[in-house]
Protein backbone atom coordinates (compact mmCIF):
# COMPACT_ATOMS: atom_id res chain seq x y z
CA UNK A 585 0.00 0.00 0.00
CA UNK A 586 1.63 3.34 -1.02
CA UNK A 587 1.96 6.06 1.59
CA UNK A 588 -1.18 8.19 1.86
CA UNK A 589 -0.61 11.93 2.26
CA UNK A 590 -3.06 13.42 4.77
CA UNK A 591 -3.31 17.07 5.82
CA UNK A 592 -5.86 19.23 7.67
CA UNK A 593 -8.69 20.66 5.58
CA UNK A 594 -8.08 24.22 4.35
CA UNK A 595 -10.75 26.81 3.41
CA UNK A 596 -9.83 26.52 -0.28
CA UNK A 597 -10.66 22.80 -0.20
CA UNK A 598 -14.38 23.40 0.20
CA UNK A 599 -15.44 23.33 -3.49
CA UNK A 600 -13.59 20.06 -4.13
CA UNK A 601 -14.97 18.43 -0.98
CA UNK A 602 -18.51 19.63 -1.72
CA UNK A 603 -18.16 18.08 -5.18
CA UNK A 604 -17.12 14.72 -3.71
CA UNK A 605 -20.02 14.82 -1.23
CA UNK A 606 -22.54 15.65 -3.96
CA UNK A 607 -21.23 12.79 -6.11
CA UNK A 608 -21.29 10.29 -3.23
CA UNK A 609 -24.65 11.12 -1.70
CA UNK A 610 -26.58 12.76 -4.55
CA UNK A 611 -29.45 15.18 -4.14
CA UNK A 612 -30.72 13.38 -1.00
CA UNK A 613 -27.57 14.32 0.93
CA UNK A 614 -29.11 17.18 2.82
CA UNK A 615 -32.14 15.16 3.94
CA UNK A 616 -29.94 12.79 5.95
CA UNK A 617 -30.13 13.06 9.74
CA UNK A 618 -26.39 13.58 9.96
CA UNK A 619 -26.68 16.69 7.83
CA UNK A 620 -29.24 18.13 10.27
CA UNK A 621 -26.57 18.01 12.97
CA UNK A 622 -24.16 19.75 10.63
CA UNK A 623 -26.70 22.49 10.05
CA UNK A 624 -26.68 23.19 13.79
CA UNK A 625 -22.92 23.58 13.92
CA UNK A 626 -20.22 23.82 11.27
CA UNK A 627 -17.62 21.09 11.04
CA UNK A 628 -14.35 21.76 12.84
CA UNK A 629 -11.56 22.30 10.28
CA UNK A 630 -8.91 21.40 12.88
CA UNK A 631 -10.48 17.93 13.20
CA UNK A 632 -11.24 17.51 9.48
CA UNK A 633 -8.73 16.06 7.04
CA UNK A 634 -8.15 15.45 3.36
CA UNK A 635 -6.08 12.83 1.60
CA UNK A 636 -4.18 14.24 -1.34
CA UNK A 637 -2.98 12.51 -4.50
CA UNK A 638 -0.96 14.48 -7.04
CA UNK A 639 -2.16 17.74 -5.47
CA UNK A 640 -5.82 16.79 -5.88
CA UNK A 641 -8.20 15.88 -3.08
CA UNK A 642 -8.72 12.14 -3.17
CA UNK A 643 -10.82 11.83 -0.01
CA UNK A 644 -12.24 13.85 2.87
CA UNK A 645 -13.44 13.31 6.40
CA UNK A 646 -15.12 15.96 8.51
CA UNK A 647 -15.84 16.06 12.23
CA UNK A 648 -18.53 18.26 13.77
CA UNK A 649 -18.64 19.12 17.50
CA UNK A 650 -21.70 17.70 19.25
CA UNK A 651 -23.31 17.29 22.64
CA UNK A 652 -25.36 14.29 23.74
CA UNK A 653 -27.47 15.12 26.79
CA UNK A 654 -24.98 16.94 29.00
CA UNK A 655 -21.96 15.12 27.64
CA UNK A 656 -19.42 17.30 25.89
CA UNK A 657 -16.14 16.91 24.01
CA UNK A 658 -17.73 14.68 21.40
CA UNK A 659 -17.78 14.82 17.62
CA UNK A 660 -19.91 13.43 14.81
CA UNK A 661 -17.76 11.91 12.06
CA UNK A 662 -18.93 12.42 8.51
CA UNK A 663 -19.21 12.66 5.71
CA UNK A 664 -16.38 10.32 4.82
CA UNK A 665 -16.03 10.40 1.06
CA UNK A 666 -13.53 9.00 -1.39
CA UNK A 667 -13.26 9.99 -5.04
CA UNK A 668 -15.01 7.03 -6.75
CA UNK A 669 -12.10 6.01 -9.02
CA UNK A 670 -9.86 5.90 -5.94
CA UNK A 671 -12.03 3.62 -3.77
CA UNK A 672 -10.55 0.52 -2.09
CA UNK A 673 -7.04 1.95 -1.95
CA UNK A 674 -7.17 2.53 1.78
CA UNK A 675 -8.02 6.25 1.75
CA UNK A 676 -11.22 5.90 3.77
CA UNK A 677 -9.68 3.87 6.58
CA UNK A 678 -6.53 5.98 6.66
CA UNK A 679 -8.59 9.16 7.08
CA UNK A 680 -10.74 7.70 9.86
CA UNK A 681 -7.66 6.48 11.73
CA UNK A 682 -5.96 9.85 11.33
CA UNK A 683 -9.03 11.77 12.54
CA UNK A 684 -9.45 9.51 15.57
CA UNK A 685 -5.79 9.85 16.51
CA UNK A 686 -5.96 13.65 16.24
CA UNK A 687 -9.15 13.74 18.30
CA UNK A 688 -7.72 11.46 20.95
CA UNK A 689 -4.54 13.56 21.24
CA UNK A 690 -6.63 16.67 21.87
CA UNK A 691 -8.85 15.28 24.61
CA UNK A 692 -11.94 14.35 22.61
CA UNK A 693 -13.98 11.82 24.61
CA UNK A 694 -16.14 10.19 21.94
CA UNK A 695 -16.73 10.15 18.19
CA UNK A 696 -20.13 9.07 16.88
CA UNK A 697 -21.11 8.24 13.31
CA UNK A 698 -23.93 6.73 11.29
CA UNK A 699 -22.47 3.98 9.15
CA UNK A 700 -21.84 0.34 8.41
CA UNK A 701 -20.51 -1.65 11.37
CA UNK A 702 -18.54 -4.08 9.16
CA UNK A 703 -16.50 -1.14 7.82
CA UNK A 704 -16.14 0.94 10.98
CA UNK A 705 -15.91 -1.88 13.57
CA UNK A 706 -12.27 -2.73 12.79
CA UNK A 707 -11.48 0.99 13.08
CA UNK A 708 -12.64 1.04 16.72
CA UNK A 709 -16.36 1.78 16.50
CA UNK A 710 -19.01 -0.17 18.42
CA UNK A 711 -22.79 0.11 18.51
CA UNK A 712 -24.23 2.50 21.08
CA UNK A 713 -26.45 0.87 23.73
CA UNK A 714 -29.91 0.56 22.16
CA UNK A 715 -32.54 3.26 22.73
CA UNK A 716 -30.42 5.79 24.60
CA UNK A 717 -28.90 8.02 21.94
CA UNK A 718 -30.77 9.32 18.89
CA UNK A 719 -30.07 11.40 15.85
CA UNK A 720 -32.34 14.43 15.25
CA UNK A 721 -34.06 12.55 12.44
CA UNK A 722 -34.68 9.02 11.16
CA UNK A 723 -31.69 6.73 11.63
CA UNK A 724 -31.36 2.96 11.87
CA UNK A 725 -30.09 2.49 15.47
CA UNK A 726 -27.88 -0.42 14.36
CA UNK A 727 -25.89 2.10 12.31
CA UNK A 728 -25.31 4.49 15.21
CA UNK A 729 -21.74 3.73 16.25
CA UNK A 730 -19.29 5.22 18.74
CA UNK A 731 -15.52 5.25 19.16
CA UNK A 732 -14.94 5.55 22.90
CA UNK A 733 -11.78 7.61 23.25
CA UNK A 734 -12.54 7.77 26.99
CA UNK A 735 -13.13 4.25 28.28
CA UNK A 736 -16.80 3.46 28.93
CA UNK A 737 -18.13 6.84 27.78
CA UNK A 738 -20.65 5.17 25.46
CA UNK A 739 -22.59 3.83 28.46
CA UNK A 740 -22.94 7.35 29.87
CA UNK A 741 -24.36 8.90 26.71
CA UNK A 742 -28.12 9.49 26.62
CA UNK A 743 -30.11 11.99 24.61
CA UNK A 744 -30.43 13.50 21.17
CA UNK A 745 -27.27 14.33 19.29
CA UNK A 746 -27.03 18.06 18.70
CA UNK A 747 -24.47 20.15 16.87
CA UNK A 748 -22.52 22.35 19.28
CA UNK A 749 -21.97 25.81 17.87
CA UNK A 750 -18.78 27.57 19.00
CA UNK A 751 -19.23 29.62 22.20
Ligand SMILES: CC(C)(COP(=O)(O)OP(=O)(O)OC[C@H]1O[C@@H](n2cnc3c(N)ncnc32)[C@H](O)[C@@H]1OP(=O)(O)O)[C@@H](O)C(=O)NCCC(=O)NCCS
Nearest residue numbers: 608664665666671672673674675676677698699700702703
Ligand atom coordinates in the same frame (compact mmCIF):
# COMPACT_ATOMS: atom_id res chain seq x y z
C1 LIG B 1 -17.32 3.99 2.11
C2 LIG B 1 -16.05 4.66 1.60
C3 LIG B 1 -15.77 5.91 2.41
C4 LIG B 1 -14.89 3.64 1.78
O1 LIG B 1 -13.67 4.27 1.42
P1 LIG B 1 -12.51 3.47 0.65
O2 LIG B 1 -11.31 4.34 0.60
O3 LIG B 1 -13.03 2.94 -0.64
O4 LIG B 1 -12.30 2.24 1.64
P2 LIG B 1 -10.93 1.58 2.09
O5 LIG B 1 -10.01 1.50 0.93
O6 LIG B 1 -10.46 2.23 3.32
O7 LIG B 1 -11.44 0.15 2.51
C5 LIG B 1 -11.85 -0.71 1.49
C6 LIG B 1 -12.45 -1.96 2.08
O8 LIG B 1 -13.65 -1.62 2.79
C7 LIG B 1 -14.73 -2.36 2.26
N1 LIG B 1 -15.94 -1.55 2.35
C8 LIG B 1 -16.23 -0.42 1.68
N2 LIG B 1 -17.44 0.03 2.03
C9 LIG B 1 -17.92 -0.86 2.95
C10 LIG B 1 -19.13 -0.95 3.67
N3 LIG B 1 -20.09 -0.06 3.52
N4 LIG B 1 -19.28 -1.99 4.52
C11 LIG B 1 -18.31 -2.93 4.67
N5 LIG B 1 -17.14 -2.88 4.00
C12 LIG B 1 -16.96 -1.86 3.15
C13 LIG B 1 -14.33 -2.64 0.83
O9 LIG B 1 -15.02 -3.75 0.34
C14 LIG B 1 -12.85 -2.91 0.98
O10 LIG B 1 -12.62 -4.21 1.47
P3 LIG B 1 -11.25 -4.99 1.11
O11 LIG B 1 -10.14 -4.16 1.70
O12 LIG B 1 -11.44 -6.29 1.80
O13 LIG B 1 -11.19 -5.02 -0.37
C15 LIG B 1 -16.14 5.01 0.09
O14 LIG B 1 -16.51 3.86 -0.60
C16 LIG B 1 -17.14 6.11 -0.23
O15 LIG B 1 -16.77 7.28 -0.37
N6 LIG B 1 -18.45 5.75 -0.38
C17 LIG B 1 -19.47 6.71 -0.68
C18 LIG B 1 -19.78 7.58 0.51
C19 LIG B 1 -20.15 6.79 1.75
O16 LIG B 1 -20.94 5.87 1.74
N7 LIG B 1 -19.52 7.19 2.88
C20 LIG B 1 -19.71 6.54 4.15
C21 LIG B 1 -20.84 7.21 4.86
S1 LIG B 1 -20.91 6.69 6.51
